[in-house]
Amino acid sequence: MMRTSILAVCCLAFSAPLHAQSTRPVDWNALASETQQVLTDYIRINTTNPPGNELAAARFLKGILDREGIEAMILDTAELGAGRANLYARLKGNGTKRAVALIHHMDVVPVAPQYWSVDPFGGIVKDGYLYGRGTLDMKGSGIAQLMAMIAIKRSGVALNRDIVYIANADEELGSRGALIFVEKHQDLLKDVEFATTEGGDNSYENGQLRYVAVGAAEKRAIWQHLVVKGVPSHGSRPTKRNPVPKLIAALDRIAHWETPLRLTPVTTKYFHDIARFYPEPKRSWLMNISSALKNPKAREWIVSDVYWNAVLRNTISLTVVNGSNKTNVIPAEASADLDIRLLPDQDTTAFLAELKSVAADTSVHFTGLSIVKPSLASPPTSAFVSAVERAVKDRDPKVFVTTPMYTAATDRPTYQRAGIIAYGIDPFKVPSAELQSGMHGNDERLAVANIGWGVHFVYDILRHLQ
Ligand SMILES: [Zn+2]
Numbered sequence: 001m002m003r004t005s006i007l008a009v010c011c012l013a014f015s016a017p018l019h020a021q022s023t024r025p026v027d028w029n030a031l032a033s034e035t036q037q038v039l040t041d042y043i044r045i046n047t048t049n050p051p052g053n054e055l056a057a058a059r060f061l062k063g064i065l066d067r068e069g070i071e072a073m074i075l076d077t078a079e080l081g082a083g084r085a086n087l088y089a090r091l092k093g094n095g096t097k098r099a100v101a102l103i104h105h106m107d108v109v110p111v112a113p114q115y116w117s118v119d120p121f122g123g124i125v126k127d128g129y130l131y132g133r134g135t136l137d138m139k140g141s142g143i144a145q146l147m148a149m150i151a152i153k154r155s156g157v158a159l160n161r162d163i164v165y166i167a168n169a170d171e172e173l174g175s176r177g178a179l180i181f182v183e184k185h186q187d188l189l190k191d192v193e194f195a196t197t198e199g200g201d202n203s204y205e206n207g208q209l210r211y212v213a214v215g216a217a218e219k220r221a222i223w224q225h226l227v228v229k230g231v232p233s234h235g236s237r238p239t240k241r242n243p244v245p246k247l248i249a250a251l252d253r254i255a256h257w258e259t260p261l262r263l264t265p266v267t268t269k270y271f272h273d274i275a276r277f278y279p280e281p282k283r284s285w286l287m288n289i290s291s292a293l294k295n296p297k298a299r300e301w302i303v304s305d306v307y308w309n310a311v312l313r314n315t316i317s318l319t320v321v322n323g324s325n326k327t328n329v330i331p332a333e334a335s336a337d338l339d340i341r342l343l344p345d346q347d348t349t350a351f352l353a354e355l356k357s358v359a360a361d362t363s364v365h366f367t368g369l370s371i372v373k374p375s376l377a378s379p380p381t382s383a384f385v386s387a388v389e390r391a392v393k394d395r396d397p398k399v400f401v402t403t404p405m406y407t408a409a410t411d412r413p414t415y416q417r418a419g420i421i422a423y424g425i426d427p428f429k430v431p432s433a434e435l436q437s438g439m440h441g442n443d444e445r446l447a448v449a450n451i452g453w454g455v456h457f458v459y460d461i462l463r464h465l466q
Contacts, residue, residue: 023155026459031151032452036130038064039143039451040123043132049107051083054169054177057106058087061146061167065089068150072165079180080169086181087167088188091149093159093466098193100384100465101164101420102149102458103411104142105171105178105198108134115442128448135446136430137439138198140454142167144427148458160466164192171411174371178411182418194384194465195415199406199424201307203274204431209399210277212392214385215424216378216403217266218410219310219341222348223369224355226250227335235328243363244323247334250359251318254338257358259313261293261303264345266405267311269380273402307432310407314342314351337369341407344375373413378403378421387464388425391457425461427454 045057058074065072072089080086087106090099111120111133118124120133134140149163169177182189199215228250230243268289275286282301285292292298293312303309320337324330342351356366379385380403389401412422428450438444 054106096160099162101195102145103197129445144454200426204429217405243334391460
């Protein structure tokens with residue numbers, strides 16, 4: 001017995017570098033704990049954007065990659081400005097197939113600490129959850145990707161595709177990290193076939209994973225800043241030249257505008273896929289979504305779901321309003337910001353023209369606040385989607401994979417422009433209510449059990465993709 005095990009160890013030690021297919025088993029429990037610790041340390045690096053501070057995060061990731069013998073580079077520091085950076089690493093395969101890129105953004109949105117029950121950057125574990133800004137969006141995914149790639153290397157999985165790891169700055173504000181990376185480093189991306197980043201949105205309810213989403217489409221943000229100019233004066237003498245009531249009247253018309261409901265091929269497929277979860281008549285409504293939207297009862301039920309409503313129409317959320325900063329002063333101007341999200345195939349110029357006609361006041365001036373990205377259209381079937389399907393079936397044959405539209409913007413369209421097929425994968429099982437409240441909200445958290453599940457899931461996707 002003793003003799004055999006020594007022999008086995010010797011063989012493994014000598015043959016592993018020559019025969020990469022002789023894989024070493026992964027200790028999944030140990031990997032889960034290690035991943036949790038790395039994520040905790042990563043959460044503690046405050047990368048609130050602005051200012052971002054992603055250079056510290058990039059150095060942290062590079063330190064881990066260096067220790068594992070995976071070559072990593074900190075890039076674009078000059079272009080991104082003080083304290084900012086992108087990171088790039090590559091685990092080499094034999095090059096038989098084109099590479100796959102695992103991409104995440106290092107920055108996070110600001111917090112309102114008074115609404116949190118713990119320090120958002122403390123890396124606190126409470127009631128079985130790791131709390132922290134970025135656990136869901138998207139440091140958790142970034143570390144699941146990192147540790148899955150490291151586990152692939154450690155276990156000696158034979159790679160037909162290189163695995164590229166990219167961490168970008170500034171996704172939450174101007175997306176300059178990805179834009180600069182794609183513009184400057186075509187050479188690093190030219191062999192990349194698939195990329196995956198955020199934008200999945202799995203369905204997980206009542207402790208049951210219902211489907212895994214491979215995000216294949218996304219809405220486009222065209223944020224607008226509205227300004228009405230007026231004449232400043234004393235609040236004790238009301239005038240017609242107060243810009244505040246004018247702005248409010250225009251905003252009220254915009255807020256009551258019911259944009260038309262419209263289907264795209266991706267959303268039609270999505271509703272068809274999920275119809276199985278619902279009893280009649282809802283099942284038939286979703287199976288035949290086009291006619292259901294003409295039925296008032298079905299339509300009312302469908303748009304009552306905030307996600308379904310958002311993938312069926314162009315949406316406008318009124319988020320920022322500014323008038324006077326003093327109660328007794330009529331201000332020189334009043335302004336507001338609109339968070340507008342268009343369906344991927346919507347013509348932006350036509351939409352803005354319609355928005356202005358709804359506002360119906362030429363004294364309201366509109367300025368764009370965001371760079372309008374190209375629309376994301378990735379194929380709903382591919383080797384990547386098949387690899388995800390295999391990884392899902394290994395876990396539960398009842399769970400299926402669908403390819404829905406994502407309502408928020410990601411860096412996928414930027415990578416798509418480099419000739420890469422970009423998808424969204426969320427490697428965790430998170431109830432939709434928790435995503436809705438935690439992402440960009442308060443008490444963002446990830447179940448500790450999810451961390452091990454996620455790293456194993458990404459590992460299996462990468463293995464099946466070889
Ligand atoms: Zn994000």
